[in-house]
Amino acid sequence: MTREEIRKRILYLLNEDVDNPVFFTEAQANTVIQEAMEVLAEEVTELRREGFIVVEPGRFIYMLPELSDVAMTPLRIWSDSDQERLDPITMKELDDFQERWMESTGDKPEWWYPVSHDAFGLWPIPVNGGQVLRVEYLAWPETLGQDTDRPNFKEELQDLLVLYGQYDGLVRQWEPERALDIFFSFAASFRDGRFKSATHKFQQQFFNRDSVGSRFARP
Amino acid sequence: MATLSTLVDDVLKRLNDDGTLFTRAEVTRWLSEGLRRIAVQSKHARTFTALDMPPRHFTAITHQWESNLANGSYRKWTFTHQNGQRECTFLWEAQAADEAPIESHLRAVSNLWEITTQAGEVDAPYRFYLPKNESIVYSVWHDHERLISATTSTLDTLEDRWWSIDGEPFLYTQGLGPSETFEIFEIDTEYRQSYDHVDRNQGFPRSFSGDRTYSVDSESHEWGYAYAWNGESAAPSTQLTGIGRRFTQGPEHDTVNDEQGFFYTHDWEGQQHRGEEVTVSTFVAETNPLRFDPDVDPPVGELFNLAQGIFRKGVSTSRQYFPSSQWNVLGGCRAFGSSDDAVLVWHSVLPPDTPSEEAEINIIPDQVRKYLIYYAMGVLLNRQGEGYDPALAEHYNLRASRGPILMHKLGNVSRAATTYTRGVTGRSTERGNRLPRLPSNFPRAPWLRD
Numbered sequence: 017m018t019r020e021e022i023r024k025r026i027l028y029l030l031n032e033d034v035d036n037p038v039f040f041t042e043a044q045a046n047t048v049i050q051e052a053m054e055v056l057a058e059e060v061t062e063l064r065r066e067g068f069i070v071v072e073p074g075r076f077i078y079m080l081p082e083l084s085d086v087a088m089t090p091l092r093i094w095s096d097s098d099q100e101r102l103d104p105i106t107m108k109e110l111d112d113f114q115e116r117w118m119e120s121t122g123d124k125p126e127w128w129y130p131v132s133h134d135a136f137g138l139w140p141i142p143v144n145g146g147q148v149l150r151v152e153y154l155a156w157p158e159t160l161g162q163d164t165d166r167p168n169f170k171e172e173l174q175d176l177l178v179l180y181g182q183y184d185g186l187v188r189q190w191e192p193e194r195a196l197d198i199f200f201s202f203a204a205s206f207r208d209g210r211f212k213s214a215t216h217k218f219q220q221q222f223f224n225r226d227s228v229g230s231r232f233a234r235p
Numbered sequence: 236m237a238t239l240s241t242l243v244d245d246v247l248k249r250l251n252d253d254g255t256l257f258t259r260a261e262v263t264r265w266l267s268e269g270l271r272r273i274a275v276q277s278k279h280a281r282t283f284t285a286l287d288m289p290p291r292h293f294t295a296i297t298h299q300w301e302s303n304l305a306n307g308s309y310r311k312w313t314f315t316h317q318n319g320q321r322e323c324t325f326l327w328e329a330q331a332a333d334e335a336p337i338e339s340h341l342r343a344v345s346n347l348w349e350i351t352t353q354a355g356e357v358d359a360p361y362r363f364y365l366p367k368n369e370s371i372v373y374s375v376w377h378d379h380e381r382l383i384s385a386t387t388s389t390l391d392t393l394e395d396r397w398w399s400i401d402g403e404p405f406l407y408t409q410g411l412g413p414s415e416t417f418e419i420f421e422i423d424t425e426y427r428q429s430y431d432h433v434d435r436n437q438g439f440p441r442s443f444s445g446d447r448t449y450s451v452d453s454e455s456h457e458w459g460y461a462y463a464w465n466g467e468s469a470a471p472s473t474q475l476t477g478i479g480r481r482f483t484q485g486p487e488h489d490t491v492n493d494e495q496g497f498f499y500t501h502d503w504e505g506q507q508h509r510g511e512e513v514t515v516s517t518f519v520a521e522t523n524p525l526r527f528d529p530d531v532d533p534p535v536g537e538l539f540n541l542a543q544g545i546f547r548k549g550v551s552t553s554r555q556y557f558p559s560s561q562w563n564v565l566g567g568c569r570a571f572g573s574s575d576d577a578v579l580v581w582h583s584v585l586p587p588d589t590p591s592e593e594a595e596i597n598i599i600p601d602q603v604r605k606y607l608i609y610y611a612m613g614v615l616l617n618r619q620g621e622g623y624d625p626a627l628a629e630h631y632n633l634r635a636s637r638g639p640i641l642m643h644k645l646g647n648v649s650r651a652a653t654t655y656t657r658g659v660t661g662r663s664t665e666r667g668n669r670l671p672r673l674p675s676n677f678p679r680a681p682w683l684r685d
Contacts, residue, residue, distance in 0.1 A: 133279040133646035
């Protein structure tokens with residue numbers, strides 16, 4: 017469905033004139049569709065994108081906004097230059113691995129670790145830089161700029177956008193009881209296991225890595 | 236950069252109010268609180284802070300009530316005695332006051348950096364003061380080596396008067412100090428300071444010096460011309476290109492002609508003009524008005540001087556200059572730190588607690604701002620009076636509660652990664668050898684028969 021089709025369906029369900037809505041302007045409806053896509057992306061964790069970062073010499077902390085404004089959290093980092101995957105690690109594990117890991121330098125990064133919700137670090141600190149890192153990340157949806165734009169969700173999920181729009185419209189019309197009924201239908205989609213497979217895939221992709229016991233033992 | 240103002244408009248639209256029932260100030264307050272709530276509950280925003288050794292604090296106080304007047308971190312350096320009626324510098328004063336036998340005690344200091352000025356132990360914890368926006372400390376390193384966390388009870392069992400023992404730091408503890416502080420053990424009493432912000436009350440740094448080589452990468456870092464008074468800088472742009480720098484002092488009011496605009500080079504000129512006694516000036520007039528001339532060696536300690544703009548980014552091939560407050564990308568750098576021979580703290584941060592419509596919302600992603608709206612709606616609709624709607628308020632509260640959960644999930648990747656790691660270090664997944672089992676009809680041992 018295009019944004020226009022979604023909006024019209026929402027307005028129709030709200031008993032509004034789809035061409036000249038009264039209580040729910042087109043701009044408001046578009047904002048709600050965007051919000052619905054964000055909520056869906058947060059709950060389903062299905063949208064993935066990839067971006068590229070060029071490693072700078074001596075620099076080991078990188079911010080997600082450098083990658084994209086819609087980046088939620090990194091999933092996988094692949095060194096395109098070396099054709100290697102960078103394994104995720106934590107700073108505590110790095111502390112256990114090496115006393116002065118913060119000073120360790122190398123030709124290329126081998127591991128990455130989270131620093132904040134929007135920042136991650138590379139180890140060892142690349143001396144030369146120049147490597148291209150392919151970062152696969154979980155994303156929020158991009159903004160739909162035109163009526164002909166389509167949400168980047170499966171068709172079966174796009175019905176939920178309509179449902180959310182109806183809920184939000186009812187809230188604005190001060191009909192909380194009906195609104196909450198609609199919202200529970202919307203939320204039930206997450207509870208009934210409809211998206212469990214997608215969530216499970218996400219967890220596997222992010223956390224599935226080799227045993228680190230032998231590699232982390234101190235010499 | 237979006238501010239709370241746009242969210243205030245959105246909330247008022249949802250409430251179908253123009254600020255009559257719910258004032259903008261009230262909406263702003265709850266939006267700001269919603270932001271803090273997300274940060275407090277999720278701890279998603281984390282950063283590094285470098286602290287020089289010995290610890291620095293804003294002011295030293297004698298009585299606890301002075302802390303209410305301290306506009307920053309404070310250290311109470313006295314010993315309270317007799318129900319707060321007496322503050323002692325040394326413990327022997329308390330003994331003297333109570334007519335107890337007086338013993339010699341360790342020396343006292345008001346600021347911890349004074350530890351470095353004289354030999355001898357100090358009877359005070361080696362306490363570091365964290366930034367005001369700190370929430371939780373996750374890790375502490377000293378000179379890039381991680382310090383182990385410990386409790387004071389553990390340290391009490393290890394050593395007598397452990398807080399004053401010199402040595403190499405290897406533990407840190409929350410200690411018994413006020414919140415937003417921590418202590419390390421053992422203590423390194425050597426005076427170290429990474430950067431000295433000279434004339435910090437004058438604004439942002441304009442030049443850098445040190446044992447490293449600094450250079451500036453900016454098209455507008457050199458002065459195009461020098462001039463003596465404002466009129467010259469107003470010359471046609473065809474004659475003057477670049478950025479001009481005035482090398483004179485002033486202007487001062489011209490008392491002779493009753494005009495503004497007396498410019499002078501030397502101090503004595505100004506003194507003479509003002510009719511003051513002319514003294515020998517210690518000010519050395521600049522012989523190089525441009526101050527940065529490629530053909531002239533720069534003065535010692537000043538390798539460059541920004542002609543325009545302020546320090547925005549530092550780049551090095553051997554280290555990274557990391558903005559400690561990476562979410563406040565506007566403004567300038569007011570303080571500099573280094574993790575070399577210093578203490579580095581990894582901690583979560585909170586947004587400022589000063590509600591303002593102009594406040595920037597940069598500590599959370601744009602997409603999470605909707606949870607601030609839900610929080611404000613939940614609070615406003617639950618307020619007694621017109622607009623009271625408990626059912627809808629409860630619903631919005633439920634929706635707002637998803638915000639901290641989401642950010643916790645995004646910001647807590649480290650713990651999740653550890654939890655889901657296959658084959659965690661030190662945990663064997665192999666099953667051990669089974670214990671031997673005897674058949675049920677095997678005769679019991681004689682000594683167990685009774």
